[in-house]
Amino acid sequence: MAAPDRVAIAAAGVITPIGQDLEAFWSALITGASGISQIERVPVADLRVQRGGEVKKLGRIKEWRGVPDCRATRLLVAAADDLCAQSAFRPLPLDPARVGVVVGTALGGVEEGEKALAGDRTRRRLPGALYDAPGWNLARWLGARGPVITVSTACASGATALAVGADLLRRGEADAVVAGGYDALCRFVLRGFNALRSLTRDEVRPFDRRRSGLLLGEAGALALLVRERDLTGPRLGTLLGYGSASDGFHIAAPEPEGRGLERAIRAALAGARLSPAEVDFVSAHGTATPLNDRIETAALKRALGPRAHEIPINSIKGSLGHTMGAAAALEAFMCLLAARRGLIPPTLHLEEPDPQCDLDYVPGRARAARPRIMLSTSMGFGGCNGALVLEAA
């Protein structure tokens, strides 16, 4: 059987609390900047935790004509604007029917539903609440007329979207795919995580002994995926493998041994036809909840064996919060930028090691390294586990 087509990540665009384009995002990660602040866009006075990774102003786009007044859609369009600025992808340089859009989200346009239930019966408000609405809005903005797919594997959604986008290319359903993830901070999710009591009043401290929970963030993160054989210009890297697995354990808590994540990692490496010994760097899910980081450490040790102790592992959630549907895509881009720039961003606010988290999590400051093969892991509600394997350009 012929080897499947290799899929390149030709370019990427982002909007995040620490930077409104890929370069600013990278600079903030490397310098240890924090995007955590008091939330201002929605009322939070009644919530136990009132901070998060909020994008204060969508400054990239001056003219929103034709774009619905929907936060989730606008985050996506802002990320797409950055992507297009770097890749000259708008107006589309190829047949629009051959351009696909695949986005991952945990929340879709749920804020539109909140508004509709609060009495705003604007014609588009309720249809905008369907979780696939922002993806279709993005396709319209791009002018793409190929497949439009929304996936919602909770906080692993960004990884799933990149994988589904790559599959569209391998099956020949599209010649280019804009794929990634997004989610907006809104009352709905802030109130939900507040009720779950999984938010911290402290800093987000992945893998630190004192870690006490996560903070939420909002972001959009999109990649331009193209078959490598069709690519003529530069690329950020290659998407080599993807794996997924269900925990089958609990709707909101991870399986205590991390067996699901371990299976997802093994599947991703198998898809990439690589062994654990070939992995040079891991971008961990690293939410900074007491359970997640311990479980993830255990899963990485089992899946990677001795190699887990030899390679750097980081989490960028201390910098921008947990951006839910966007997180895995942002972390994949961080991996590729680390390889290109020869620097691994630090795990912000990791100061006191936890004996149960005894791997090398890059504390303190950025580290010089030039990884070639990178693994990015994700875990989400419902026991969704995802893993991506990426190769440097």
Place this chain on the structure above:
Amino acid sequence: MHAPSIRALGLLTGDRACDGSADPLGSPAAAPRQATPILTLARPDRPGDRFRRATRECLLALAAVDAMLEDGKAPREAIAGERTALLYATTAAYGASNREFVERRGGGTHFAYTAPAVVPAEVAIEYGVTGAYGILIGGAPATLRAIEQAAQLLDDGTCDRALVLAVEIFEECADLYAGHRRFTRWPLVETAACLWLERGEGELRFESVRGGRGSPAPRGGERFAAGPLADLREWLDRAPAGPLELSGRWRGERARLRWSMLTSHPRGSAA
């Protein structure tokens, strides 16, 4: 891509009217333009404390899997383990729990149930399904893509069996849907279905095009993502031979799945 064989299909479909009327659907051809009737599915009873707070869409998903196991005369152990993949498709089943969380100021447990991912998660927990998974949001094309993804996972050896689950419920948001033409052209029929696929012979072809206007009246009412599985149930019940074509439309996308040389297991033979 190889066409998977059909091991079993469980289907639950709405049979009581939201407003208590006797014959809310009438003939589908006559149904459009009326105030939207909704045929609803009752909340299934399920013993056990674990299901005390489970949402109706989750319980319907479990009931659909039970129906599938019954159809295949298979024990629940037959689908357990990491060699079973689970693909879930819905358009709006999460709307009910989202609404309840917003309006009733629900707590943390309820919040977890607002995620679309929790519907297949309940299936995974209940039946021990721990293989690859996917969750697609959209109308009928999402389910057709889920079947295509299942076939791909079977083809490349990622799994030995794949379940394609689709759930749509409408009752809790009936007043919201009433003002939107997308939801009012045809009677809405709540549906939960689960399809069990295994490796097969022949060819599976998925096609999708954008554009074009109008769509034919869906047989028996609008089921959105669950529509293709209801159509498949009808096709199987006709004891068919020859190729199968499933199709559906959503937001201007028309998708079609052609299944040549379809094979299905004799009922109960492969458990």
